[in-house]
Amino acid sequence: MSTIESMINNKTNQNAPIKHTHTAEDITGAEIYGKSAYDVYKDFTVSQGNGPLSEEDWLKSLKGERGPPGKDGKNGKDGVDGIPGKDGLPGMNDKSAYKIYAENVWRNPND
Numbered sequence: 618m619s620t621i622e623s624m625i626n627n628k629t630n631q632n633a634p635i636k637h638t639h640t641a642e643d644i645t646g647a648e649i650y651g652k653s654a655y656d657v658y659k660d661f662t663v664s665q666g667n668g669p670l671s672e673e674d675w676l677k678s679l680k681g682e683r684g685p686p687g688k689d690g691k692n693g694k695d696g697v698d699g700i701p702g703k704d705g706l707p708g709m710n711d712k713s714a715y716k717i718y719a720e721n722v723w724r725n726p727n728d
Contacts (some may be wrong), residue, residue: 655675655676
């Protein structure tokens with residue numbers, strides 16, 4: 618039995634949090650594609666003869682208590698180092714990139 622069938626058969630209490638493990642199924646006989654999760658919840662709750670929670674209260678009901686910290690994961694395998702590349706060509710002693718920029722782009726307005 619799916620979660621939705623279980624909810625329908627058990628006449629879920631409107632104040633009980635709904636587990637959201639279902640897929641986009643047609644809960645109430647109405648098309649649900651394009652609806653927000655809150656709209657689907659409201660349709661389901663009304664179909665059960667209950668008044669829905671406000672959106673704010675519904676959102677609060679979705680968050681459970683904080684669980685215990687998880688266990689640390691296993692260390693991954695060390696990757697293989699790549700081989701060193703070839704050395705580049707020797708550079709020239711000349712102007713720095715900033716010096717070239719300053720001579721060609723930046724102009725002192727007082728000059």
